[in-house]
Amino acid sequence: MKPETPAKPKGLPGDQVAKASELVNYQDGAVVSREIVKRPTGSVTLFAFDEGQGLSEHTAPFDALVQVVEGEAEISIAGQPHRLQGGEMILMPAGQPHALKALKRFKMILTMIRS
Numbered sequence: 001m002k003p004e005t006p007a008k009p010k011g012l013p014g015d016q017v018a019k020a021s022e023l024v025n026y027q028d029g030a031v032v033s034r035e036i037v038k039r040p041t042g043s044v045t046l047f048a049f050d051e052g053q054g055l056s057e058h059t060a061p062f063d064a065l066v067q068v069v070e071g072e073a074e075i076s077i078a079g080q081p082h083r084l085q086g087g088e089m090i091l092m093p094a095g096q097p098h099a100l101k102a103l104k105r106f107k108m109i110l111t112m113i114r115s
Contacts, residue, residue, distance in 0.1 A: 011035070011036055011037065011038070012036040012037060012044075020046060020069050020107070020109055021069050021070055021107055023036065023046050024046040024047065024048045024107060025048060026048045026049075026050055026105055026107075027048070027050065028050055029050055029053070030050055030053060031047060031048070031049050031050070031053050031054075031055070032047065032048045033045050033046065033047045033048075034046045040114070041113075041114055041115070042062075042111065042112050042113045042114050043111075043112045044109060044110070044111050044112075045109070045110045045112075046069075046107065046108070046109055046110075047107065047108050047109075047110060048105070048106075048107045049071075049073070049100070049102035049105065049106050049107075049108075050102060050105055051102050051103070051104055051105050052101075052102060053101075053102050054099065054100050054101035054102060055099060055100045056099055057076070057097050057098065057099040058097065058098070058099070059095055059096065059097050059098070060092070060094060060095075060098075060112070061094055061095070062094050062112050062113055062114045062115070063091060063092070063093055063094050063112075063113045063115075064091070064092045064094075064098075064110055064111065064112050064113070065089060065090075065091050065092075065110070065111040065113070066084070066089060066090050066091075066092060066100075066108050066109070066110055067088075067089040067108060067109040067111070068084045068085060068086050068087065068088050068089065068106055068107070068108050069086060069106075069107040069108060069109060070086040070106060070107050071085070071086060071102065071103075071104045071105045071106025071107060072084070072085050072086075072102075072103040072104040072106055073100055073101065073102055073103060073106045073108065074100070074101045074103055075090055075092070075098065075099070075100050076098060076099045076100075077090070077092055077093070077096050077097075077098045078096045078097060078098075079097070083103070086106075
């Protein structure tokens with residue numbers, strides 16, 4: 001019988017330096033997410049999208065800031081496509097339909113602001 005592997009912590013430990021790109025890993029043919037901060041006022045979630053993967057068009061009741069950590073994505077907001085690469089960010093306004101697609105494998109930080 002193999003010893004159990006300890007699970008990765010869900011959140012981000014306080015007062016520790018971390019590399020966003022190392023906190024979530026790619027998985028072939030999938031979208032992987034890891035919530036690192038969850039508060040009543042908002043949340044911060046890391047995502048890793050394999051090439052060609054995405055999130056279909058939807059709306060959210062809160063503003064959401066996307067920061068692309070690495071790779072390349074197309075983010076459509078209200079039907080307008082935007083091409084983002086590592087180091088770039090865009091705000092998806094509350095109530096606006098939006099969708100995401102990985103043009104190349106990419107990782108992003110999603111900050112939801114509830115107000």
